[in-house]
Amino acid sequence: MILAIAIVVALLVRCLTTSRYASTQDPLNNQNIEDLAPGSFGLPLVGETIALAWDNHKFYRDRLQKYGSVFKTHLFGKPVIAFIGPEAFTFFLDQKYFTREQANPQPIQELLDWESLPLLDGERHRDRKNLILQAFTPQAFDKYIPLIEDVATYYLRQWEQLGSFAWIPEYRKLSASLTNALFTGGVPGPTSEVVGEIIETFVKGFTSVPINLRWNGYGKALQSRDKLLALIDKAIVQHRQQPQQDMLGILLNTRREDGSSLTDEQLRREVLHLFFAAYGGIYISLTFLSMTLAQHPEMMMLAREEVNTHVPHGSLNMERLKDLVYLKKIAYEIRRFYPINAATFFAKVTQECEFQNYRIPKGWGAVGGIHTTMHLPQVFPEPEQFKPCRFAPEQFAALPQNSYVPHGGGAPDSHRCPGEDLITVLIKVIAVHLLRKYNWELPPQNLELNCNLFPIPQDGLKVNFGLNKELLERKAV
């Protein structure tokens, strides 16, 4: 509540100086709105920003129901067109009409230190993306899997001792340790968990009043950004002195065809964004993995059988993970079913265009609806059912282009998330370590998801956790 009121006040101040508003005219171009998509520009000055800040998933869901798959709105002082569903999403990805450059609200740009992949476009983006993608190949994943296994083992031992606990704070610690291991070479445990607290404060900046005071959320987020940058700078020096096989180590060695690479300035900004991009995605997908398996004992049983058949013991690698086809389907369905990202980053319309007979004026913002696109019943029948079988290879291949978009759409060197396959690997590795040895059940609690930017179960996912003694005895025989 306080956050929403504060955002309103801040936006009023900003919008009074920057935007014009009229209910019958396109606020940017002062033209008639009759040929524009349906939707509302909302309140004078603030538009519909409060509704978005209040519950960003509900925002897209409600408007899809009311106006259909293309609608106009007014966010952060600017008219915006939203695209939902495979066809509309595909149009939104057309670089002829849309750019990410200078398209996101100023606080997002400032928090990400002005220049990193989601804020670039065109040749500059493609060039940088192709370098970053060299750290997301199956060969690179083979180097990260031992790190993931070390972190998993460290926390599983702790959870075994704890017995009953809330899983989300624990998965946050695991995510902090894993991101710190991947991006700076840190070891799992308290030092990395402190880095997790810095990331949390940094991430809160994205939903804070964008006024930089030392003591408020936004000010603290900027201080956390600088702490992360200092940590990254130190890690770059250390990695140069002693090369390592983590993601930073690989990023330091990525090369263009002519042998050139990222500058240190570019690298530190990309790694800063990677902390932001990976930290939440990791703990949220693992939370939903554990919750889903506990809620669906038949899925837990099938997944356990698969693990015990193909990878009952020993270290993992990409080759061994290939056999885990059922867990792969679960990993995909988790990202379709649960409301993780409501929408893509914002884009900007570079030239007037038309979609489904609606005029889309130059200069407007644009955004692709992610979760709503994956809940259209005409594409994913019974969308509110958790069904891993939708991702059988032949069914997956038959989906229309840009209908499964938890990580955005388009080609790998577009703005599609490079972490997509890494998250599948991570879910498989953690699931193997959980299912080989442990049992867990959820005591009575509120499992409804809250209205956070990335919604999570309200009670923090309380769990009773322990060794699966029966299974271990059978394995020992």
Ligand code: HEM
């Ligand atoms: C469940 C986990 C994750 C989800 C759902 C997710 C989703 C997304 C989405 C929706 C975007 C924006 C796409 C767009 O604006 O069109 C994105 C961008 C990005 N993500 Fe992820 N992500 C996840 C995990 C990760 C991880 C683990 C990493 C890295 C280790 C990562 C790195 C990035 C990067 C670098 C971008 C910017 C890409 C660009 O603009 O070219 N993400 N992600």
